[in-house]
Amino acid sequence: MIATLEEAQNLKRASSRTAVASLEAVSKNYGEIRALRNVNFTVRAGQVVALLGPNGAGKTTAVKLLLGLMQPNSGKTRVFGGDPTNPQNRMRTGAMLQVGKVPETLRVREHIDLFSSYYPKPMPLEEVLAVAGLEKLRDRKFGDLSGGQRQRTLFALAICGDPDLLFLDEPTVGLDVEARRALWEEIRRLVERGKTVLLTTHYLEEADALADRIAVINQGEIIAEGTPAEIKAQTGGKRIRCITALSRASLLQIPGVTDAKHDREAVEIRAREAEPVVRALLARDPSLSGLEITSAGLEEAFLALTQDNGENANRQN
Amino acid sequence: MSTAEVVLSNTQIERSLSHTATIYLKEAKYEFLKNLRLRVYTASVISFPLMFYVLFGLVLNSKESIGSTHIPTYLIATYGTFGVMGASLFGTASGLAADRGLGWLQVKRASPMPPFAYFTAKVILSMIFSAIVVALLLVLGISFGGVRMPLAEMAKLIGTLVAGSLPFSAMGLAIGYFVGPNSAPAAINLIYLPMSFCSGLWVPYMFLPKFVRQIALALPPYHLSQLALGTVGAGANQSIATHWEVLLAFTLICLGIARIGFQRDQGKLYG
Numbered sequence: 001m002i003a004t005l006e007e008a009q010n011l012k013r014a015s016s017r018t019a020v021a022s023l024e025a026v027s028k029n030y031g032e033i034r035a036l037r038n039v040n041f042t043v044r045a046g047q048v049v050a051l052l053g054p055n056g057a058g059k060t061t062a063v064k065l066l067l068g069l070m071q072p073n074s075g076k077t078r079v080f081g082g083d084p085t086n087p088q089n090r091m092r093t094g095a096m097l098q099v100g101k102v103p104e105t106l107r108v109r110e111h112i113d114l115f116s117s118y119y120p121k122p123m124p125l126e127e128v129l130a131v132a133g134l135e136k137l138r139d140r141k142f143g144d145l146s147g148g149q150r151q152r153t154l155f156a157l158a159i160c161g162d163p164d165l166l167f168l169d170e171p172t173v174g175l176d177v178e179a180r181r182a183l184w185e186e187i188r189r190l191v192e193r194g195k196t197v198l199l200t201t202h203y204l205e206e207a208d209a210l211a212d213r214i215a216v217i218n219q220g221e222i223i224a225e226g227t228p229a230e231i232k233a234q235t236g237g238k239r240i241r242c243i244t245a246l247s248r249a250s251l252l253q254i255p256g257v258t259d260a261k262h263d264r265e266a267v268e269i270r271a272r273e274a275e276p277v278v279r280a281l282l283a284r285d286p287s288l289s290g291l292e293i294t295s296a297g298l299e300e301a302f303l304a305l306t307q308d309n310g311e312n313a314n315r316q317n
Numbered sequence: 318m319s320t321a322e323v324v325l326s327n328t329q330i331e332r333s334l335s336h337t338a339t340i341y342l343k344e345a346k347y348e349f350l351k352n353l354r355l356r357v358y359t360a361s362v363i364s365f366p367l368m369f370y371v372l373f374g375l376v377l378n379s380k381e382s383i384g385s386t387h388i389p390t391y392l393i394a395t396y397g398t399f400g401v402m403g404a405s406l407f408g409t410a411s412g413l414a415a416d417r418g419l420g421w422l423q424v425k426r427a428s429p430m431p432p433f434a435y436f437t438a439k440v441i442l443s444m445i446f447s448a449i450v451v452a453l454l455l456v457l458g459i460s461f462g463g464v465r466m467p468l469a470e471m472a473k474l475i476g477t478l479v480a481g482s483l484p485f486s487a488m489g490l491a492i493g494y495f496v497g498p499n500s501a502p503a504a505i506n507l508i509y510l511p512m513s514f515c516s517g518l519w520v521p522y523m524f525l526p527k528f529v530r531q532i533a534l535a536l537p538p539y540h541l542s543q544l545a546l547g548t549v550g551a552g553a554n555q556s557i558a559t560h561w562e563v564l565l566a567f568t569l570i571c572l573g574i575a576r577i578g579f580q581r582d583q584g585k586l587y588g
Contacts, residue, residue: 067427070583090429097427100419101498105354110347117343118429120332139353167427280565 017044017216019078019166020196021066026075028061034204035061037220038075042163043114043198048191050219051200051206052231053217059200060098062217063169066198079165091120093222094163096154096171104143108134108153111142111159119161130158131186147174155183166190168199172206184209208232241292244285254280266290341434349445352408366400366450367457369519375462378506384519386551389462391521393454394545397478398538399518400450405485406505407445413415414501417582440486447482449474472481475549481541484564487571488537494578512536522553527546539565559567 011052021043028036036058051059064070065077068084079089102111114121129135132152137145142153151174154271158166168187172180174202187197201207207214208228214233216224224234242249243266251269256277259270271277274293278312279290329349353427363553374392381388416422416513427436455471466474489505496504515529516538533539540560546552546561 064423069427070424078520087429090427093427093429095424095427097420097422097424099424101415102421102424103351106347110350114343114347115428117340120336157428161429192392297498 009253010109017046018206019043019081020045021079021084021198022077023062023072024076026062026065026072026077028065028070028072034220036065036072037215039220039222041215041222041225043196045196045210046137046191046194048187048197048199048209048210050214051198051217052202052207053200054202054206057217058220059217060169061196061220062169063095063097063200066092067097067167084109091118091161092164093162093167094161094165095167095169096158097167098170098173099154099191102142102150102154105141107139107141108145108156109138111153112156116160119163121162122160123162124245128156128160131159131189133182148176148179151287152179152183156185164195166250167194168197170200172201172203180206180223204232233251233272237272238270239294240269240271240274240277240281241288241290242269242281242288243267244281244288246281246285250284251281331544337431340431343436344430344434345441348412348442351463352412352442352446353504356486358407358411362404362446363450363453366396367453367555370396370454370457371461373519375457376586381521384551386546386549387464387588389458389460390464390466390549391546392551393451393458393464394474394478394551395518395542397451397454397483398542398545399513400454401482401486401537401541402448402509402513402518403480403564404446404450405443405482406489406509406519407440407502408446409486409489410493410496410505411501412439413490414496418498422582437488439490440483443478443486443489444482448475448479448565451478459567461554470548474545474550477548478541481544482540484537484571486569487568487575491571491574491578493583494575515539516542518542525562537564540564 019042023036023039023041026036026041027034027038039058041051053059053061055171065072066079066084068077068079068090069189077084079086080092082089088216106114106130106146109129112125112128116125116128122128123131126135129138130302132155134149134152134156137149137153140149142150145153151171155168155171158168171187172183173184184206187199192195197210199206199210211228213222214228215222216227224231226234238240241263246267248260248267251257251267256273256279257269258272261268269277269281278291278293319396321461327400358424370392374389374396378388378392381451383391387490426432452475455464455475456474488508488571492504500510515532516536517524517530517533518538522533522539522542540563543552543555544557544564547557
């Protein structure tokens with residue numbers, strides 16, 4: 001399902017790159033809860049890998065295992081070929097985690113100054129402030145920052161040591177659209193400089209915009225992995241909503257339609273690509289009205305992915 | 318340098334001694350600034366001992382004596398112990414409990430911070446605030462209570478009390494590992510206030526009921542206050558070595574408990 005030759009080449013190049021961080025057959029339980037089940041997952045040098053999944057899927061657990069903040073119940077975690085808790089590895093790693101409370105009485109520049117001091121070759125303060133968009137907030141106390149500004153400060157702490165490998169756990173939560181896009185730009189710039197990034201997100205759009213590879217995780221298991229194009233192709237593409245006189249059976253006969261169901265006065269059609277289906281719809285029903293086309297959201301992507309799994313299983317039976 | 322080279326270059330990054338020293342200094346400096354700006358901390362740990370001293374040492378009993386010791390002088394030693402205990406317990410336990418419970422310690426642990434720098438910073442903070450409390454008590458006593466003592470004696474009193482911050486910092490670390498972020502202040506007070514009373518920090522030891530005096534012998538603040546009183550010539554008759562030994566043993570026990578908490582946290586979701 002590789003869309004273009006270029007992508008095929010990218011993929012080939014990617015798989016030959018060094019593994020920077022990996023989970024090998026990792027399981028992690030919290031008491032009765034199985035947070036990760038036999039997960040295999042690799043982040044290769046110079047890539048942005050997105051771990052995409054809903055809340056509670058196991059994304060944060062995966063990140064914490066790779067940071068050596070906890071140990072797996074079974075399986076192996078590796079960073080730079082060794083133990084994640086190795087202080088040498090930590091000097092080459094930066095992390096942005098979800099935090100309940102950060103010391104509020106320290107100023108932005110003071111937080112950065114302290115974290116920079118931990119690293120052997122930190123970025124200059126001015127550069128960190130510029131990259132994270134915090135120049136005007138440098139003397140502000142953390143407690144006086146807005147939610148988005150706090151996220152940016154945590155991002156600054158993750159990058160200030162100029163690490164080779166960056167873990168970003170839900171980096172854009174609480175950011176408005178503009179700030180989110182600005183952060184995406186910064187992440188792209190880091191990758192241009194040869195950095196490797198693992199980010200977790202529950203926005204398909206974010207994974208699509210940034211990642212070379214996406215791993216979709218749900219209930220502790222990786223249910224799909226591939227390039228953004230591959231993942232999107234698997235997730236049922238577009239949703240078309242309209243009011244039409246056509247029956248469900250005749251809708252399902254239109255090439256490209258994967259599903260159709262009635263929803264109040266309208267009908268909801270799912271299709272890989274919207275355009276050919278819409279052309280066919282308009283041709284067959286001149287009275288069609290209320291046409292809306294939207295991309296499948298992550299929730300639908302999950303439904304599609306998990307349903308696919310179910311169907312495949314059924315077929316095999 | 319290409320990406321592959323960056324990744325494969327496995328050169329050992331050794332921290333120089335001066336770099337390590339810089340980290341410890343910065344950690345301590347920002348721990349101090351953080352708490353100095355935290356009004357809850359400064360107000361409670363500095364103003365409570367001073368208020369008690371002003372009321373019981375300067376307003377009410379300033380002409381009286383206990384044995385041959387003038388009360389304003391005697392109470393500097395006991396409220397000094399009280400102040401040191403508060404500065405140390407609140408300086409370590411509440412910060413640690415909050416950092417652990419609300420995820421900040423994880424961010425620090427994920428960074429290349431030397432873990433010991435974090436704890437050292439809290440202990441240094443406790444010692445600095447202990448010194449501030451004792452110094453302010455002395456200023457008040459000298460200015461308004463007619464306290465007079467030779468400089469050497471004063472230095473010995475301050476030194477003893479500031480060194481006495483260590484057992485209570487260790488105790489704070491032990492508490493900080495086993496209480497939640499919201500219950501920390503209550504838990505500290507639950508230990509701090511009864512212990513202070515039973516050790517004779519509020520009401521002088523000899524005026525306590527007999528059974529409380531027996532309890533006091535098992536309490537570390539009693540032993541620190543006796544050491545402090547000893548420097549102003551008002552100690553009880555036990556040997557100085559015994560007091561230090563009790564405090565040392567107590568410190569080691571607390572560090573042992575804190576270590577259990579530290580190791581337990583390594584495998585947990587929060588910590």
